[in-house]
Amino acid sequence: MESRNLAIGILISLQSALGILGNVSFLFQYLLVYYNEHTLKTVDLILIHVFTSNSLIILSTGVPQIMRMFEWKRFFNDVECKLILYIQRLCRSLSITSTCLLSVFQAITISPNVSYCKELKIQLPKYVHLSISFLWILYMIVNMVFPMYTATKSNSKNKTKMRNFEFCPALNQDKIVESLYTVFWVFPEVLFSILIVCSSISMIVILYEHKKRVQCILSTHASTRISPESRATQNILVLVCTFLAFYTISSILQGYMALSFNLNSWLVNITGIISMCFPTLSPFVMSHESIISGFCFSCIRNRKGK
Numbered sequence: 001m002e003s004r005n006l007a008i009g010i011l012i013s014l015q016s017a018l019g020i021l022g023n024v025s026f027l028f029q030y031l032l033v034y035y036n037e038h039t040l041k042t043v044d045l046i047l048i049h050v051f052t053s054n055s056l057i058i059l060s061t062g063v064p065q066i067m068r069m070f071e072w073k074r075f076f077n078d079v080e081c082k083l084i085l086y087i088q089r090l091c092r093s094l095s096i097t098s099t100c101l102l103s104v105f106q107a108i109t110i111s112p113n114v115s116y117c118k119e120l121k122i123q124l125p126k127y128v129h130l131s132i133s134f135l136w137i138l139y140m141i142v143n144m145v146f147p148m149y150t151a152t153k154s155n156s157k158n159k160t161k162m163r164n165f166e167f168c169p170a171l172n173q174d175k176i177v178e179s180l181y182t183v184f185w186v187f188p189e190v191l192f193s194i195l196i197v198c199s200s201i202s203m204i205v206i207l208y209e210h211k212k213r214v215q216c217i218l219s220t221h222a223s224t225r226i227s228p229e230s231r232a233t234q235n236i237l238v239l240v241c242t243f244l245a246f247y248t249i250s251s252i253l254q255g256y257m258a259l260s261f262n263l264n265s266w267l268v269n270i271t272g273i274i275s276m277c278f279p280t281l282s283p284f285v286m287s288h289e290s291i292i293s294g295f296c297f298s299c300i301r302n303r304k305g306k
């Protein structure tokens with residue numbers, strides 16, 4: 001085993017362990033709340049789906065990469081390969097859409113209590129439950145195309161066109177087909193990313209205006225303590241920047257891999273590591289105390305100020 005492969009294998013192992021520990025810890029925390037109280041806040045329900053998706057992304061990406069780095073198994077068979085690729089794509093889509101749903105939900109929750117928002121806020125929990133169920137069913141069906149698209153080595157008769165697609169050997173398809181396929185998956189990710197940015201900007205503007213209004217009402221003295229609105233704004237920026245940075249780079253690299261005929265192991269390893277960065281960091285960025293409590297506190301103050 002090469003020393004470089006050993007180092008990358010150790011890095012991916014540590015990253016996977018940290019990500020699984022973080023996601024499972026918060027997931028267990030919310031499930032424990034549900035077990036004791038038999039109810040969950042809407043935002044906690046969304047986070048459960050985010051952490052579940054992230055855990056499956058890390059398992060389906062990290063474990064095969066670790067096995068490949070430590071040469072425990074060179075290639076997966078046809079069924080294993082398609083199943084792992086299916087889980088990767090399904091959970092990546094669910095992670096992105098659930099994060100978008102979380103951001104939009106929080107933006108609506110802290111929005112001013114104008115007439116059209118009041119009615120929407122009342123119905124919002126029901127819409128969120130329906131949206132989560134719809135997303136799971138939709139992506140489970142849509143992503144069935146992904147394993148069928150992947151032509152693995154066991155079914156290939158033309159060995160000259162074989163390439164290493166991550167941990168599964170896959171047959172190159174027609175250039176136009178691959179381009180259309182890449183756009184088909186990239187476009188929704190771009191769309192949901194734009195929604196996350198727009199909702200985050202909306203929240204930042206609302207929190208900033210509320211902070212100025214509260215400061216004028218409560219006191220004219222400057223305070224050295226950071227306000228709840230400022231903490232919430234910082235957390236929003238951290239979440240958005242983390243999401244956009246890692247998922248944008250990951251999408252670019254995966255798109256390049258899908259269209260490239262000459263891949264090297266270094267690119268495959270980097271893509272695998274980056275694709276697990278947001279799922280690994282998200283439970284710490286989305287922690288209950290740092291984000292959700294800040295939003296709820298701001299909402300309570302906002303209602304009292306009305």
